[in-house]
Amino acid sequence: MSNSSRDTAEGAGWGAVERGAYRRLMPHRTRKISWLDPRMLWAARNGLLASWFGDPTGRTRARWVAQRAAAGAPADKVIRRDDPERFSFLVLGDTGEGDEPQYAVVPGLLKEGRDTRFAIVASDVIYPVGSADDYGDKFFRPYRDYRAPIYAIPGNHDWYEDLGAFMRVFCGDAPPLPPEPAPRPLTRAWLRSLLWHRPRPDAGQHLDQARALRSDPAQQAVQPGPYWAIDAGPVRIVGIDTGLLGTVDAEQGAWLREVSKGPRPKILVTGSPLYVDGRYRPYPVEGGGTVDDIVRDPDHRYVAAIGGDIHNYQRYPVRLADGRTIQYVVAGGGGAFTHATHTIPRVDVAGVTERDFRCYPLRGDSLAFYSRLYGRRLRLRRFFTLTDAEATAVIAERLAVPPTRAPGAPVRVTRRMRLVAGLLGTGRRPDRARRFRLPVRRIYTQVFSPGSATYSPPFFKCFLRLDVGPEAVRLRCHAATGNRAQEVDPPVEDEVTIPLV
Known part of the structure; x- marks a missing residue:
């Protein structure tokens, strides 16, 4: 089975990799959805009217x-x-x-x-x-x-x-x-x-x-x-x-x-x-x-x-x-x-802690993905863009958790990296969330996130396969990055066996 994002950056879809063959399945013309288009928001007005x-x-x-x-x-x-x-x-x-x-x-x-x-x-x-x-x-x-x-x-x-x-x-x-x-x-x-x-x-x-x-x-x-x-x-x-x-x-x-x-x-x-x-x-x-x-x-x-x-x-x-x-x-x-995961604060809910919690994309990959997106949208690539290693390091510092992916060369967390992470709504430990939450966090995650469709890998998509037996269900989350390696052998990003008896 191929490496997942928890193993390597390449397993997450970063780096110079071959794009998958999925585009052969697509129609010749596709209409791209932009949730920043006022016409799209007007067509989708019923939820607001209902509220x-x-x-x-x-x-x-x-x-x-x-x-x-x-x-x-x-x-x-x-x-x-x-x-x-x-x-x-x-x-x-x-x-x-x-x-x-x-x-x-x-x-x-x-x-x-x-x-x-x-x-x-x-x-x-x-x-x-x-x-x-x-x-x-x-x-x-x-x-x-x-x-x-x-x-x-x-x-x-x-x-x-x-x-x-x-x-x-x-x-x-x-x-x-x-x-x-x-x-x-x-x-x-x-x-x-x-x-x-x-x-x-x-x-x-x-x-x-x-x-x-x-x-x-x-x-x-x-x-x-x-x-x-x-x-x-x-x-x-x-x-x-x-x-x-x-x-x-x-x-x-x-x-x-x-x-x-x-x-x-x-x-x-x-x-x-x-x-x-x-x-x-x-x-x-x-x-x-x-x-x-x-x-x-x-x-x-x-x-x-x-x-x-x-x-x-x-x-x-x-x-x-x-x-x-x-x-x-x-x-x-x-x-x-993709909805961001780097905005999720350190988890402590219903007895579930960071040790038990799983997500995909990993928070560091989510922050790296969004830093590139905002750098492109705001024409500030040099300021906003974080590598996956930099994003992983600043997430580990802000949430006080060890890096999810095995670290490579040590990364020094700089003032710029901290500022970018804060601007992009990166979560913090619950005891510090109110003190350090920036006023733009809600705007960025709810307005810019729906406009975050991107058309070059990695996409950080996924699907579940559930294998059912009389004694247990095995649930696996498979990744889809848009790269050829993950098409040929979809990596397992999370797996759990659920007892039935």
């Missing part, structure tokens, strides 16, 4: 679920498969930008996934607004050679056009919902409806042509709705839809509690991770309680919770008071722009 004028996601979701039930979907929303006791499946999140970073994941995914039984996309299948017109180049084309079914959980971007395209693709070509009655004038709902982004009437004209790219019978699957459960071998995989703002409606919450019962070990897949960036986000269920209350209930036997939305990999092994350990995983590195 201002009320979130209609729960009501719309209930209408989709009722439509699927009337069409004959199983009442319990459980997909019952005939997988053996030992099988494998893939998880990748936040995939669909349709550009080089997404396609760079595909060669390694096909290699490591050639014997898997199915794959799951955990959040944001299509950017920027989940349009049916984008499914051809952002879903069907990149995964046309994956020979097994693909299931999906919608992310907030899939909801920006009220989930219509997602339902057409994954839920049996579900017809559009009939229009709702107009809200009363001068109410919050009325204001929201005036500004709400909706799909064009002619959207998806070429969807049937796109479907032909994944038309093999072995690739087909029909979901009972935007949330579902899969009984596969010895485990039950439960997928929940957290909509635009990360909330679970009362109807879905009641279903989640019911489908979580029973002795079968369970894995949650969610559009919003429960632990991320050193913080705990249990996510509320309408009517009371949280998603994590259900996950932690010992009678439900959850062993892992995997979420998308954040575009990197993180893992938090949380040990509960009763002695069980639940693996909380962020798996959003499937293709969209």
Whole structure:
């Protein structure tokens, strides 16, 4: 197996290396997404409108679920498969930008996934607004050679056009919902409806042509709705839809509690991770309680919770008071722009410390990646750019942790390196975070990060392979850098064995 980023800088994708062959898979023309483009932000306005004028996601979701039930979907929303006791499946999140970073994941995914039984996309299948017109180049084309079914959980971007395209693709070509009655004038709902982004009437004209790219019978699957459960071998995989703002409606919450019962070990897949960036986000269920209350209930036997939305990999092994350990995983590195990991402060949450925490890209690689990006954007390359060794050294100093990658020649941390690390929002130890947090940190990570798509390796993308057996699940995070070496032999950036008994 090839070196990972934890072994060498070359394993991370740095240095003079051969670019991968993934570009042969891409269409001749690709439309690059820029989240600094005002037109793109205007098209994706529904999330902001929902936070201002009320979130209609729960009501719309209930209408989709009722439509699927009337069409004959199983009442319990459980997909019952005939997988053996030992099988494998893939998880990748936040995939669909349709550009080089997404396609760079595909060669390694096909290699490591050639014997898997199915794959799951955990959040944001299509950017920027989940349009049916984008499914051809952002879903069907990149995964046309994956020979097994693909299931999906919608992310907030899939909801920006009220989930219509997602339902057409994954839920049996579900017809559009009939229009709702107009809200009363001068109410919050009325204001929201005036500004709400909706799909064009002619959207998806070429969807049937796109479907032909994944038309093999072995690739087909029909979901009972935007949330579902899969009984596969010895485990039950439960997928929940957290909509635009990360909330679970009362109807879905009641279903989640019911489908979580029973002795079968369970894995949650969610559009919003429960632990991320050193913080705990249990996510509320309408009517009371949280998603994590259900996950932690010992009678439900959850062993892992995997979420998308954040575009990197993180893992938090949380040990509960009763002695069980639940693996909380962020798996959003499937293709969209990279969210920084160097902004994550020294981890100390729910008993998980730096010794237990894992992330990809490594914080030093993330800082080196962003230093080059900002140097290029601000035309200050000589000031901002840090080598991977310099970035690793300044991260180790600021967080008071040993270097994650075996160090080479000693690196002296200079005032410039410290200043660049501070400007780019590098995390610190929790006891110093408030004192030294710069006011630009939030701006840089939330505004510039979404504009951080880059089209030359390393991309720091990833996907998960889970090998299931009667006694345990082995979870591995494979890297995709865009370089040939990692295409031929996708390195394992993290691995954990999760007991089932």
